[in-house]
Amino acid sequence: MTLLRRYGTLLALALIVAVFAVASPGAFGTVANLVNITQQMSLLAIVAIGATLVMVVGEFDLSVSAVVSFAGIAAVSLFGAGHGIAAVFALVVIAALAMGTVSGFLVARFAVPSFIATLAFGTVIGGLTFWISDGATLFSGIPPAFRDLGRGTVLGLPVPTLWLIGTAVIAWLLLDATEFGRRLYAIGGNREAARLVGLPVRRDMIIAFALSAGLAALAGLLLAARLGSAHPTGGGGYLLSAYAAVFLGMTAFREGEPSVPGTLVGAAIIAVVSNGLTILGVPSFLQDLMTGAIILAAVLVRQLGRAGD
């Protein structure tokens, strides 16, 4: 029973995979498809890992989807202006870090609720994205080498999966094995106590927001590379899914704390359910019903387990 309470979400993921594998062994249960799922979850998981960093300090960053859209549009626009891949990558990520810094500053310095600050600033970023793109989907001028950053395989693993592995390892080490990470958890646990013991609360919160935006930009760049195009609202689907992944992850491994491994499990559940239901030919409205039900069930099981402690 303790095992179920502690690792219930992880077991749920294993069970969902097992059910789909039995229902569709020829398509879902293949190694190729399971590897493909890691590719499909990669961008969502990268955005969700960024959201995790902000949630660790007890805040929300609702501008992540706007930053994803911005990054793709900005990148393709910069390619059109003749810039190289490295310069575009650097410029876009730096711009996103600056955006995250502004959000973090508004929250940490002026105590603006993060819901409002990031929603408002996300709207500003969305406007900027439309202004740059003139509202159009951008296709032209994307170098083939840039596209290779979001597609293809290396050593049998999809390139986006490798980006996810790299991001997850760095973020996990950052949160669990560095003083900075422990400070973030301390701020999230009790901000006033963290301030009283002399932790640089404002600075660390701003860094968390900046990293969140930076990771959203990375996902946006990879999305543009994967699709070979950039859409001014291309990141719209990531906001709710990313937070669903973080919340699902909070029911795994730790006592209600956001964590990188937990977020990975959450993102994997979302990706597996979408993939499996599509392969089984379940219509999309039914997929929504079942996805929502699975997320609710996973969270409820955890809550009920805790209530029984």
Added chain:
Amino acid sequence: MRAPLIALAFAGLLATASAASAVDIAVLTPYQSSVATNQMIKVFEEKAKTAGWNATVVDTRGDMGQLASRIEDVTAAKVGAIVLVSVDPKQIQDQVSAAAAAGIPVVAIDGATAPGVMLNVTSDNFELGTKLSDFLFDKLGHKGNIVKFYYSAHPGVHQRELALDAALKTNPDIKVIAEHYMVVPGPIDDARKTTEDLLKSKGDQIDAVWAAWDEPAIGAQLAIEADKPDSKIIVAGIDGNPQAVELIKSCSHIKGTVSQDFDAMAGLAADGLTKILAGEKPEKAELYAPAKLITPETLGVTCP
């Protein structure tokens, strides 16, 4: 946790079992909430049923990344064919190419030609935009101020906008005094709110509303009806949306819509797919469904 999972497994197994004897057709779109897209899907589903195919519809609500993933899924599931509705396949070219390479025929409805796409059935969007602009400018006597509702993200709708730009060049006395990039999903409400604001700020200057499709036109009509019912503002759109046609019939401010024959598009696509599944190659890679202008006059109505 157990009950939903059992339900999940049961539904999945049911779907698998029901699909066992029929050709699986995956119908994918990012815009199912659009009336026109929904209509095409409904007609295609009916045609699929008649043909004995098992059609499954997946809507990704404007999310192209999700659309790419879902195409990968149905490719892995080795469906009999993929039908893309209201999306330019070039926006998900890698996935379309992978499906084609796996031997899965890809057909587009109201999309575009692209490598790997065996057939695209659509309207000539530039022609639709030209017909709309010519109609509106004729009604205005080639002089007046218009409001433009547009959505450049959809390649077909963008073509209509380009047609307006071309028409404006030859009509220098027509001025665009306001333009609004539509919010999708939810274009009717977005157009209603925007028109309300424009009526307050520029109500006396607006002579007509050019809507890139009918839903923004309907939104504009709702706002004009509520705030300035006696104004002479003319509204026109594209699609032949049934609600817009009813509003034209009732002598509202909507005076015209360039009708796309969505039923014909879906039907032509189903016919083309039947041939493709029989091993034939389509005669042309792109087919155009006919378009016609609908006005009170063509509907046999005399408006005051």
